Amino acid sequence: MALFRQRGFDGTTVAQIAAAAGVTQVTFFRHFPTKDAVVFDDPYDPVIADVMAAQDRTLPALERVRTGLAAAWGSIPEPAINATRDRIRLIAGHARLAAGIWENNRRTEQLIVTALTGTGVGRVEARVAAGACLGGLTAALLDWASEPDGQDLPERMNAALALLGGQIGGPATAAGDADGSP
């Protein structure tokens, strides 16, 4: 990560990373499947999966996702927050890496869809809801990372999902109406 910060992601070769770690390139690839994986190697990722699975099943599916994600992100210890922000910023500043976030989101999306369809929601509706949910949350996450020192990540997540739970089109439509006469 230090090398990435200094020379950028593309400007850093696996050979350099391996050398800095005192190993060979092959050994590097025995620990990380790809160079990208270094950046996505988040110790809190499994935590999210665990917390999500542990949510009260009597709660509505989206509510479960909301509280689960908020709890997971809230569990990141204070000192690690800045490191996490740096990591996300590095990702956000690189088109291919940014797209990679969605590879990570796939598991969560599947989780949401399964939960929703299990409670009688149609397949299409479930997928759209899950997609929108994750789209909104990821946007909130990226926005948070773009700030210099915002600390209220769980709060942001809640706010984002509140927007979704309410009416996305609501405020936008109202503002749009005003748009006609400025």
Added chain:
Amino acid sequence: MALFRQRGFDGTTVAQIAAAAGVTQVTFFRHFPTKDAVVFDDPYDPVIADVMAAQDRTLPALERVRTGLAAAWGSIPEPAINATRDRIRLIAGHARLAAGIWENNRRTEQLIVTALTGTGVGRVEARVAAGACLGGLTAALLDWASEPDGQDLPERMNAALALLGGQIGGPATAAGDADGSP
């Protein structure tokens, strides 16, 4: 695309593509920046951008996105629909390519965010709304592609955005309430 269908995306080398096209690898890379770009090279992509930009500016932002996208997708001629579906299916079946959809969505996202903030919506809210909007639409698109012969893409888009414009949490919450007593 024929080669991809036969041997799969990863199983097809640029050398093979170039040979099939009767050119060299270098010439290939003069036409496509990456191998991935072949799959994302959609003649209707610029159309979408144009249609979106041409939308009535007095309409609310999300309404503009909705009608714009629906019109753009609706403008795809009948014969091309199946080719488009195949293309999207190829993408959907490949983790890295699927994530690449979000690289394409960036332009649209920026468009939505700009439109929303321009009408008084806060930055965070705009980003979340745009993310949710595109998340839902992309989910609908992928779901459509997963079907053998669904033809009503624009309708799907409208339905997806109707879900978002209404209450995402609404139906899900209702189903969730019923969840407590099955």
Added chain:
DNA sequence: CCAATAATGTTAGTCACTAACATTTCAAGG
């Protein structure tokens, strides 16, 4: 018909990533 320009070919290289096999490390059992 010729000159400028664009498209293509050739060559050689970098870098991510993999397979196959050799070597080291090291903990546990004799």
Added chain:
DNA sequence: CCTTGAAATGTTAGTGACTAACATTATTGG
């Protein structure tokens, strides 16, 4: 203390995506 077997690491050689530099061949405008 030695040994043995597994796990981690090293070595070598290769593939495939992608790039830079330069040579060559169309194309097109005058």
